[in-house]
Amino acid sequence: MNVVIPAVNWSVIGPELILSLMAMLLLLVNVLAKKAAGGVIPYLSLAGVIIALFFCISLWGQSQYAFNRMVVQDNYSLFFKIIFLITAGLSILMSIRFLKREGFEYGEYYVLLLFATVGMMLMASAADLIIIFLGLETFSLAIYVLAGFFRTQPKSNEASLKYFLLGAFSTGFLLYGIALIYGATGTTHLKGIYQFVSKIHFLTDPLLLIGMGLLIVGFGFKVASVPFHMWTPDVYEGAPTSVTAFMSVGAKAAGFAAFLRVFLYSMSSLQADWVWILWVLAVLTMTLGNLVAIAQKNIKRMLAYSSIAHAGYILVAMVAASELSTASILYYLLAYAFMNLGAFGVVILYGRKGEENILINDYSGMASKYPLLAAAMAIFMFSLAGIPPTAGFVGKFYIFSAAIKAGYIGLAIIGVLNSALSVYFYLRVTVMMYMRNPEKEQAPLEMCPALVVALVIAVFGTLQMGIIPSQYLNLARQSILALM
């Protein structure tokens, strides 16, 4: 009997394969050498990430399909994969000492992190709704476990359970939406849906309408947009800070990767139907995120609400729905990766065993004792607020110019006013650091080299993307052509 194995274009999922293999290898290492969790496992996982990164860069510019045209590899997916790999790399660097300090030094952490990254990358290369779901579930499950990693801390357990329950529920919505769209169009393939939908002149099919709505709910949950955001502050606060850092950037970027592909490509001809929903979501998300962040006393919760607000800015660009806006979203997510990971990195570095120092008031007087650390935090805060010459400013500039070009001037005005509003709570951190005296005596910080390297990379990225943005803007521009 002849078994015919279909020819598979493995290089399309090359980066995912590399990371999966590395993760499985790490599982073995973890079993065989228990102590390795503190030693070689993190660096092996980092090596895997770097190899995958080089692989991605080598694939740049090519466009190919695999697995019966269900998985695609184009510049768009490569750009996102690079974002995920940078996120994973920086998170690994930040986790090494953190886990040791908190006493949860297990190798499974890095394995789960790598698997989560694989899921995110798969979601970015998906050309089919089923693959989107597959990628979504892969990284979601990994993050559910990671959020509860500090299993003796009740907050961590609460975060994990909340995320799991709400996540499972919203994935149900997503799946139901996929099923309805399949029922309406006859295919789950994105290109097939695009071809079907572009022939429709008046959208009256209730299956398609409800399917779109459910998809928006599903994706909206993942990217933490209002009113699907309620899980974000509790999960971000309860999860271990390095996991929070990872998921605040990675999960959001993955969600947007799929969101953009489905709505700005497949559903692009039905723009008039869904764009107003996103308009309302964008305004609500930005405004609520910024307003509630003002009231926060805990820095992790403040950063959680700030990440909700940033999802709002990206939704503004989605409303604009043009080539320029897609490029701006790509640029913004890369900038967001650097500045958000940097901010969480400082939060990790500033904590000590037993007292995590996560109240904003605990940051008072940091500048007098740790001037460089305070300067780094200030750079991240200014970048998140959108003040030049940082990446955050150029990103917001790019997004609002896309919105204005598409004619949504009211939305742009709401966006910039929200930006000005957000300055208050970002500035509050710098006020604490620079303008107040230290409130309590604290033990000296342990400067672990890996974390310092991560912070240096984040600062460098934030400033370089802000001062010489040209090459990054070009990369973002090249990455959307395949999508459109």
Add this chain to the structure above:
Amino acid sequence: MNQAAFPILTLITFFPLLGAVVLLFLNKENKETIRRVTLVVTLLEFIFSLPLFFNFRLDTAAMQFVEKVPWIPEYGVTYHLGIDGISLFLVLLTTLLTFVSVMACWKDIQDKVREFMICLLFLETGMIGVFASLDLFLFYVFWEVMLIPMYLLIGIWGNPKRRIYAAVKFFIYTMVGSVLMLVAILVLYFHNGAATGKYTFDLLQLYNFQVPKDIQVWLFLAFGLAFAIKVPMFPFHTWLPDAHTEAPTVGSVLLAAVLLKMGTYGFLRFSIPLFPQASFQLVPLISILALIGIIYGALVCMVQKDLKRLIAFSSVSHLGFVMLGLFALNMQGIQGGILQMLNHGFSTGALFLLVGMIYERRHTRMIEDFGGLWKQMPIFAAFFIVVTLSSIGLPGLNGFVGEFLILVGTFKSTGIYAVIAATGIILAAAYMLWMYQRVMFGEVTKEENKALKDLSGREILVLSCVTLFIFWIGIYPQTFLSRMEPTVKSYIVQVNTKYQAGLKLQGGEKLQVAQAKQNSESRSQNPE
């Protein structure tokens, strides 16, 4: 356009930043070394800026010392620097006053000296960048960047009680105006691109674009809000008294002398030439707000108990004069406005320096705590009276030249405004002289005042640098006016031409619409 052979503007803009980097390597305990290094850096900076003055060509009205390099070409953003008669003196004012400030804060700032000097140098870069930028994106970057060091200066080294409140208020207030200006910049960018096919942020190219009338007013208001907050114009002035009173002496000096000028400079460089129809249409609005600022500012000054707050409100009043002059939109008005910008920089800067000196001795700024100081500190009294009279506008000193030109220009355009503004001069004399009398004249009533030391050599040097210009501009203003004249002349011609062209375009459009209506009417009548 005069391309510069040597990138002198880039040097002047970024040299302070280089100095700040050098300071990072110094040990923070070496306070004297830090101060000396900063002094040398700012002195060199001032010397570097002198060639701008001496090599300034009087035969051309175009931008000089131009540097233009593409920065983000896909977007049309260029690194475009250049100065003309309007910005030349503002740049020189900045470099001179930063140098003077370093000398002034020698004894004042005792902790975190290195960080203070770094902030100061960073601020200088931002300020010069704002005045030299000829690209809207670059201008916006410098405009926002300049907020950070000022915010830190007020918040860290200001008066402990309310400095954080003042700093945050300053930052957010200015930021709200700026972000609306960002939206306006983008709208202008896209309209220009759609109309001419060339997407650019370059100011000189955008000058040629006739903005459609309906959006022109909105764009003018959006830009205008950002600048009006900066000037500050009534009713957006409420951040100023807090920021000025709570800031350290040097912070107040730079805030008053340079930062406030960015608002008026912005109106002159951006709002009026980009949106001439809207400007002409809104002259009454701006002029009335300016007049309210003059009179209200002066009246509020009369009841102030705190010296710094009094001078802060007097800034509102003086800059009302500048706005009035600028929006007279004629030769005398604009020249007077620019000159008065300089004058205000010198006289109010000097006033803050003087108040700072007295605060260092007595640690109070309340007028009632003083009295009879002229006997203890005669040199101080002499400088103080000179600066007070300059602020009032006594002939022979700088204030008179500026105010006179402004009043002449305003009278030419709308007589009644000049009449009302002139009462502002009377009020200025009232509050300033009354304040001087309470502080300096009379008998020494408070014990602490009996042992005050007069000015030290350093303080005399600081004040002399500024007073020199007070006399120079007052006695021989031609040095300054001659360099402004070609630019202002061509500026007025440019604005008027664009305004007329815009009217014709509008008229042409109206004519076309009317003709189309006529045609359709005649066609509808024909079948019948």
